[in-house]
Amino acid sequence: MSLGSSLFIAVQALLTEKGALAVTSNNISNVNTPGYTREVANLEETPPVRLGNLSYGTGVNLASITSVRDNILQLRLNQETQNQGRLDTFTNGLNQIQTVFNEPAGAGLQSLLSNFFNSFQTLASDPTNSGARQAVIGAAQSLAAGFKQTATTLIEQQQNADQGVVQTVQRINSLTAQIARLNGEIASAAGGGQNTNSFQDQRAQLITQLSGLIDVQTVTANGNALTLTTNGGTLLVVGNQNFDLQSAADPTTNFQHVFAQGKDITATIQGGALAGDIQLRDQEIPSIATSLDTLAFNVANSVNTQNASGFDLNGNPGGNIFTPPTAATGAALNMTVAITDPNLIAASADGTPGNNVNATALANLQSQNVVSGQSPISYYAGIVAQIGNSGATASSQLAGENLLIQQLGDQINAVSGVSLDEEGANLILYQNAYMAASKVATVINGLFQTTINMV
Amino acid sequence: MSIRVNPNIVPDLVAGIGLTRQQLNEANQQIASGRTINQPSDDPAGTAALILNHSAQSQTDTFQRNIGNLQGRLQTADSALNSAVNAINQAISLGVEAGNSDLSNGDRQAIANQLVGIQQQLVSIANTTYGGTYLFAGTLVETQPFTLNPANSAGVTYNGNNASVTAEINNGETVTTNVPGSQLFLNGSGSLLGAIQQLITAIQTNPGIGAASTALGAANSVFDSQKVAYGTALNQLESAGNFLSTEHTQLATQENNIDAADLAASTSNFSQASIAYQTLLKAESNILQLPNLLTFLQ
Numbered sequence: 093m094s095l096g097s098s099l100f101i102a103v104q105a106l107l108t109e110k111g112a113l114a115v116t117s118n119n120i121s122n123v124n125t126p127g128y129t130r131e132v133a134n135l136e137e138t139p140p141v142r143l144g145n146l147s148y149g150t151g152v153n154l155a156s157i158t159s160v161r162d163n164i165l166q167l168r169l170n171q172e173t174q175n176q177g178r179l180d181t182f183t184n185g186l187n188q189i190q191t192v193f194n195e196p197a198g199a200g201l202q203s204l205l206s207n208f209f210n211s212f213q214t215l216a217s218d219p220t221n222s223g224a225r226q227a228v229i230g231a232a233q234s235l236a237a238g239f240k241q242t243a244t245t246l247i248e249q250q251q252n253a254d255q256g257v258v259q260t261v262q263r264i265n266s267l268t269a270q271i272a273r274l275n276g277e278i279a280s281a282a283g284g285g286q287n288t289n290s291f292q293d294q295r296a297q298l299i300t301q302l303s304g305l306i307d308v309q310t311v312t313a314n315g316n317a318l319t320l321t322t323n324g325g326t327l328l329v330v331g332n333q334n335f336d337l338q339s340a341a342d343p344t345t346n347f348q349h350v351f352a353q354g355k356d357i358t359a360t361i362q363g364g365a366l367a368g369d370i371q372l373r374d375q376e377i378p379s380i381a382t383s384l385d386t387l388a389f390n391v392a393n394s395v396n397t398q399n400a401s402g403f404d405l406n407g408n409p410g411g412n413i414f415t416p417p418t419a420a421t422g423a424a425l426n427m428t429v430a431i432t433d434p435n436l437i438a439a440s441a442d443g444t445p446g447n448n449v450n451a452t453a454l455a456n457l458q459s460q461n462v463v464s465g466q467s468p469i470s471y472y473a474g475i476v477a478q479i480g481n482s483g484a485t486a487s488s489q490l491a492g493e494n495l496l497i498q499q500l501g502d503q504i505n506a507v508s509g510v511s512l513d514e515e516g517a518n519l520i521l522y523q524n525a526y527m528a529a530s531k532v533a534t535v536i537n538g539l540f541q542t543t544i545n546m547v
Numbered sequence: 548m549s550i551r552v553n554p555n556i557v558p559d560l561v562a563g564i565g566l567t568r569q570q571l572n573e574a575n576q577q578i579a580s581g582r583t584i585n586q587p588s589d590d591p592a593g594t595a596a597l598i599l600n601h602s603a604q605s606q607t608d609t610f611q612r613n614i615g616n617l618q619g620r621l622q623t624a625d626s627a628l629n630s631a632v633n634a635i636n637q638a639i640s641l642g643v644e645a646g647n648s649d650l651s652n653g654d655r656q657a658i659a660n661q662l663v664g665i666q667q668q669l670v671s672i673a674n675t676t677y678g679g680t681y682l683f684a685g686t687l688v689e690t691q692p693f694t695l696n697p698a699n700s701a702g703v704t705y706n707g708n709n710a711s712v713t714a715e716i717n718n719g720e721t722v723t724t725n726v727p728g729s730q731l732f733l734n735g736s737g738s739l740l741g742a743i744q745q746l747i748t749a750i751q752t753n754p755g756i757g758a759a760s761t762a763l764g765a766a767n768s769v770f771d772s773q774k775v776a777y778g779t780a781l782n783q784l785e786s787a788g789n790f791l792s793t794e795h796t797q798l799a800t801q802e803n804n805i806d807a808a809d810l811a812a813s814t815s816n817f818s819q820a821s822i823a824y825q826t827l828l829k830a831e832s833n834i835l836q837l838p839n840l841l842t843f844l845q
Contacts, residue, residue, distance in 0.1 A: 120841075123555075187586070195598050196584040196806060202598045206605035213606075217613040217714045217724075218620070220680050220688055444708060446686030446725075452715055458606075459718070469602040476587050477595040483588030498562050502553045511554030516840030 095543070099536045101151035105529035108135060111154040112522045119510045127297035129159040129508040131289060159289040162507045166296055167310065169500045170303040172493055174363030177304035179490040181368025185253055186376065186483045192245045193476045200476070204238040205391070205468055207231045209458035215439050216451035220405065225434030232413055236427040239388045243424035246381045250347075253373035257348045260305050260366045261339045267302045268320065268334040271295055275318050276332030302328075307363030324360030326352040347373060376482060381424070383475045387463055389423035392416065394462040395454065402438030402450025410438025410450070560831045567824045574817035577808040584806040593805050600805065604798045607791050610717050614788045617714060617724055618781065624682045625777040627675040628731070634672070635767050638665045638743060642760035645750045659750040666743050670695060670703060673732050673740075683728030686710040692728045693740075702744035705729050716787045717794075726776050737762070737769030 112133035122128040136155040140147045193200050211231040215224040274295040278288045299320070302308050308328065311319040320329040327335045337357075339348040349358040350366070358374075361367045392414035399410040415430045417423040431437075441449035463471040553559075576585055587594040644650075645658045673693045675682050684692035684707030692707035707728050713721040732740045742763040749759040 186588075190586045190588060193587055195594055195601070196582055196586065196589070197580075198601060200598075202601050203605065206602045210605055210609035213609050213715065214613055214616075217616050218678065221678060440686070442686070442710070444686035444688075444710065446680065446684070446688035446712055447710065448712055448714060455715070458602075469599060473595040473598040476598060477591040480587030480589075480591030480594050483586070484591055487588060494562075498559065501558060505555045505558075506551050506553040509553060509555040511551070512839040512841055514554070516844060519841070519844065 095536055095539055097148075097150075099533060099540075101149075102529045102532040102536060104138070104151045104153065106526060106533070108152045108154045109522045109526040109529060111157075113519070113526070115157055116515050116518045116522060120512065120515050123510045123512060123515075127293050128510065129161045129289065129293050129296075130510045131157050131159050133157055157287055157289070159292060160508055161292070161296070162504065163312075165500060165504045165507065166300075169497065169504060170300055170308060170310070171363075172497050172500060173300055173303040174307045174367075176490065176493040176497055177364040178362075178368040178371070179486055179493055181256065181365040182371055182376070183483065183486045183490050185249055185368070185372040186479070186486060188252075189246065189249055189377070189380065190479060190483055192242050193479055195476055201235075201238050201242060201472055202469065204231075204235045205458070205472060208235045209455050209468075212439075212451050212455035215437065216448040216455055219439040219448040219451055220445045222434060225405070225437050225439075228437050229429065229432065229434050232429045235391075236414065236429050239384070239424040239427040243381065243384060243388075243422075246377050246384070247425070250373050250377045250381075253369040253377070254347050256369035257350065257366060257373070258339050260364070260369065261337050261348075261350060264302065264305050264328075264366070265334070265336045267298055267305070268328045268336070271298050271302070271318075271320065272329045272332050272334035274298070275329065279317060279332065303364060305364040306361060306366045322357070322360065323362050324357060326355075326357050326360070380475065380479060382420075383471075383478070384424045385420045385422065387424070387468060387471055387475070388427050389417050389420040390463040391457075391468050392423065392427060394457050394460075398450065398454050398457060399438045401441075402453075403440045403443040403447075404438045405435040405440075405445055407443045407445075411436060413437065556834070560834065563827055564824075564831065567820060567827050571817070571820040571824055574813055574820050577813040578810070578817060581808050581810070582806045583808045590806070596805050597802065600798055600802050604795065604802070606718070607795050607798060610715075611788060611791045611795070613714065614716055614784050614791070617716070617722070618784050618788075620677045620682070621724065621777055621781050621784065623675065623677045624725070625774070625781060627672050627682065628774040628777065631669055631672045631770070634665045634668050635739070635763075635770065638662055638746065639760070639763055639767065641665075642746050642750075642756065642763055645746075646756045646760060655750050659747050662743065662747045662750065666702060666740070666747065667695070669732070669740060669743065673728050681707070681728075682725065683707065683731055685725070685727035685729070686712060693732070700744065701733055701738055701741040702747070703733075703740050705733055716784065717791060720787060722780050722783050722787070723776065724780065726773055731770060731773050734766070734769045734773060737766035739763075739766045739770045742766035 112135065115131050115133040119130050133154055134156045135152050138150040138153045140149050142148075195202055208228075208231040211224070211228040215221070215228055218224050274291050278291045278295065281288045281291065295318070299308060299310065302320070306328075307323040309321050309323055311321065317331050318329065319327070319331070321327050326337075328337075329335070335352065338351045340351060341347065342349045349356050350361060350370075351357065358370060361370055393416065396412045396414055396416055399413050402410045404410050412430045415426075415428045417426065437451075439451035439454075440447035441453075458469060459467050461467055466474065577583055584590045584593050584597065641658050641662055645655055650658075670693045673683050674691050680688035681690065681692050682688075684690055687707045690706050692705060693703045694706065695702060696704040705728060709727045709729050711727060712724050714724050716722050732738070742759065742765070746756070746759040746763055749755040
């Protein structure tokens with residue numbers, strides 16, 4: 093071994109430690125960067141040389157700089173983020189709906205239904221009283237307005253969810269385009285032997301964001317090429333190519349459906365905000381609206397039928413109090429009071445003005461099973477309980493997901509997060525090694541001087 | 548290799564603050580609203596029970612109001628009928644007086660004239676209205692039930708009908724709110740107005756005064772037994788009203804049991820959440836100020 097070799101080893105060590113210090117410095121700089129994965133400098137011995145019987149070490153080399161990531165944890169995070177995205181959107185929408193069924197505060201259809209039926213009871217106690225008759229008309233109008241307003245709010249929420257589908261599809265397309273571009277950059281950088289760590293960090297973050305919007309499955313083929321599909325198998329990204337989703341109005345419902353390469357995939361979407369909006373729009377709200385329509389339809393019809401079996405104050409057979417709904421669908425939205433003349437309320441069963449038998453019968457409709465085998469109030473209580481149950485289930489699931497995601501984040505951080513203590517320790521190690529190597533170079537330089545002075 | 552702990556605890560700290568803050572808000576909302584259920588999802592079954600409870604309360608309130616209205620109507624009827632009692636007693640005395648054989652024709656005619664006055668008074672009582680409707684017309688409440696008609700044996704024509712009306716005063720409980728005028732004043736078992744007319748005719752034509760007086764006495768008993776119905780109905784209304792107030796109280800208690808916030812518990816929750824929140828903030832500000840290894844590097 094020559095002194096030159098030793099000097100070369102020392103210089104190599106200086107370069108290596110400088111590289112490791114650069115890694116530490118980069119880690120410290122990115123301590124607060126979201127999505128940053130800590131890097132480690134992988135030092136390795138250079139291959140020994142054999143001179144005669146002896147094998148000499150040839151120093152150290154900075155073999156690679158790798159990011160410390162746990163892909164399994166990242167996958168689990170993405171899966172849970174899909175659930176979180178769906179539940180978050182769903183819960184938000186449902187909370188808005190709950191405000192129009194705010195029965196605990198006494199604001200809702202119950203008081204309107206009760207007032208309406210009870211106004212007949214009051215009329216029965218004084219069947220010719222014009223005030224009591226006017227009160228029935230007023231209560232009927234309030235009830236119709238209440239049904240209309242509740243139905244309108246449901247439609248608004250449904251339209252909000254529909255708008256959400258359009259916006260989410262746009263965001264999904266923007267994210268898949270970015271992921272495809274990063275895939276391309278990672279492939280070309282890896283091909284050129286370059287470090288792809290920062291690209292991979294960005295890509296992992298974008299995939300997590302995408303998971304909040306739609307269900308995503310990741311397929312990694314031969315290292316860096318990444319394929320993203322939905323759970324239903326719809327391609328989103330293949331390598332550096334992204335496949336846009338489209339939204340287009342369905343001709344029958346007029347709601348936006350999601351298409352992938354011409355195929356309607358709306359029903360197959362299971363996760364993310366997109367699934368939350370679709371679930372709200374296509375299942376939850378229609379189910380509530382149908383129940384509300386059933387209630388309005390049966391209340392209007394049973395009241396009309398009962399009124400028609402009596403006689404009004406003019407002694408004529410009773411007519412409709414509500415405009416008869418043509419079908420159950422839309423009955424709540426289109427509920428209107430058909431009469432303005434209070435004398436047309438058929439309180440009497442025999443045509444005499446003092447008879448109150450039909451008014452009592454109208455009042456008692458409230459406790460009769462005229463709506464799908466239940467009384468109007470019981471049926472309505474069932475609707476509100478259904479909304480409450482959906483809301484309670486979704487929010488408790490959401491709370492669970494939030495906790496799970498927090499824990500996964502902790503676990504990912506435990507693997508990939510930058511620890512300033514650790515970096516501090518590394519800094520000392522690399523600094524000392526650097527100083528030691530420079531000392532070695534100085535000593536060898538001294539030896540060179542000694543040798544030269546010998547001449 | 549040692550286990551690497553999560554070096555970045557800030558998200559956890561922020562989440563912790565958020566969670567405690569949420570508990571604080573919930574306790575605060577319960578105190579502010581006085582209710583444990585503030586939206587259906589807080590307690591779906593409780594909300595459904597609340598709806599049924601509110602509906603029952605609203606119905607009870609209606610029954611109570613209606614009882615108030617009915618009491619006014621029935622009291623008017625009852626006192627009208629009671630005022631008839633004086634007139635009838637006067638008529639009975641006049642009948643006795645007319646039976647005295649010492650009386651001249653002129654005296655009897657004067658008595659008959661007095662009786663005609665009483666007859667008119669009774670007809671006017673029988674036409675009593677309440678809130679613009681006739682109380683003793685059966686269900687033909689918009690038609691004046693009695694008009695004087697000397698051509699009829701009873702001296703009147705009855706334009707009402709024989710229907711009585713029942714009103715619901717609680718679920719399944721009804722009260723009869725009228726006795727038709729025909730039943731009160733022209734009852735087949737003893738017609739009051741008929742007896743008066745008979746007496747007037749008897750006094751004017753002299754024979755049969757005693758029989759007519761007896762008939763009037765009998766008709767008076769029938770009238771008494773008929774008008775008792777109003778007193779009975781008023782009693783029934785009163786006891787139903789009492790029952791409804793009890794029911795109202797029970798429903799209010801039930802509502803409280805479903806959703807009233809236990810103020811002591813809510814306040815205690817609030818203080819606990821508040822203490823937890825402050826402690827957490829203090830602890831976290833301390834944690835965030837902890838040095839790391841780099842702090843000590845020279």
